[in-house]
Amino acid sequence: MVVQWRQVLCLLPLIPIVVLVIFEDRVSIPSCAVAPDLGQQYVEEDHPDDLKVMMVANLLLLGSEAGYTNILFRDYYLSRFFAAQEGENLVESSQIGEVGSMACVIGAVGSVACKSFEILKPDMLLILGDVSARGSKLTRSKWPSVLQQFRRLLGPFLGLPFHVILGDRDIGDCRDLNVVSVNWIASNLPGLDSAGCGVFEIGNISFVSLNAMALLCGHNSLRFSVEKVIERESIDLRMDGEQQTEVLDGSSGFRLKSGDLGWRENVISSGSGPVLLLHFPLHCTENCNFWGTSADCGTSKHSCSSSTVPECRGSVGAGPYDLLHTLPPNATEYIFQALKPRMIFSAHSHKFCDRTHLDGTREVTVPAMSWDARNDPAFVVATFKRNGRIAIVRYCSLAKESNVLIAYLSLVVVFLSTVLLTKSSRVISSGS
16 A cells, blocks of 8 residues: 555656646637627528638737747747647637636536537638737838748648738838838738738628728828729729729729818618728727727727726837727728728727627727737637628637636646655655
8 A cells, every 4th residue: 555655646746747738738729709790680500601710910929029928938829829720629608708718618506518619710811910019110121030920820820811901010100101111011911012901802702901000191102092992992892783884984083182081972882892901990989889898999088008998918018009099080981981891890909899880880899819918819700601791700719828827837836746745755755
């Protein structure tokens, strides 16, 4: 019996190691919940012909300026997440408040209801801006390190079609907005034109991405280039809707006057246009319908440091614009009138928000997917159904950084305790 007990004590230090291996294998699995569409009565089952798009934002990569904490810890776990999605299961919870759990949902009676609902196999990956934490301050010699880190991070997802839009941290504010710099950055990212815009179609779903930064600024050639993209898509939309082949007289040469974001009347109904991708959320009045809190959706006047926005972090420094910044009302209405977007996906605020504008258009703000930005990074998976009219949005969160750190600390304490216990038992046995 004494010999067997000694053997058990010798195996005790292996227990924390086994737990660590299991923990690292499970911690990269996200927990997801379906965000209810206020205008949708039911949710269809997924079909192989549906288009599933994974949307992330605010990766805030530092490239060659990354410290050991980012390289050995934060970037490591983020890359494990992307690698794990090739064959890992997701955990779905029934309510959005339960999303933070990385394994199971614990009921009121203490029972554990753990359900693996599907394997994440997106057809496309969208990154909605702020790939770099300090891109606007980087020289051309340092940008390649950010792009290399970005490609290394995505790993197997690079085999998918992916599209990246530009954020304020990538290209700076209006004072730093430089046509040559934007053109160079856009040329290194797939699907962007010289102004940082993109138009593409997958299946029966059309997407239009706009350089939202250019729309914020007054006198710059980039804004005129973005307006040309909007007008071109507006013309195509009207021609498709009216089933005509002739080009409207004088439409191709239309340009907005500086400082006046006007529009021409578009007879196409709301929601008939493409899926719109932006970095900044559109302006929304207090009459908007929200899923979640209005503070998360950017209608509150509280700043990032306010107690109403507890997840904000400053480890990568403040960006050119505060987290509640949106496109101005005139630019917002111009986009609605010209493009009649079917649905809108934006970012920048670091928080998830699902809201419906007054014309019925749904806008989803994608949260930050970086521990540098928030304690619980997250992303969105949008499934566009075969009919092209219904989109199912899932909010998926990763492990909280604080929980991971506590788990590591606990494992270290347990490991050291078992080692000390084993040594103590050997000393006692040898003394006897």
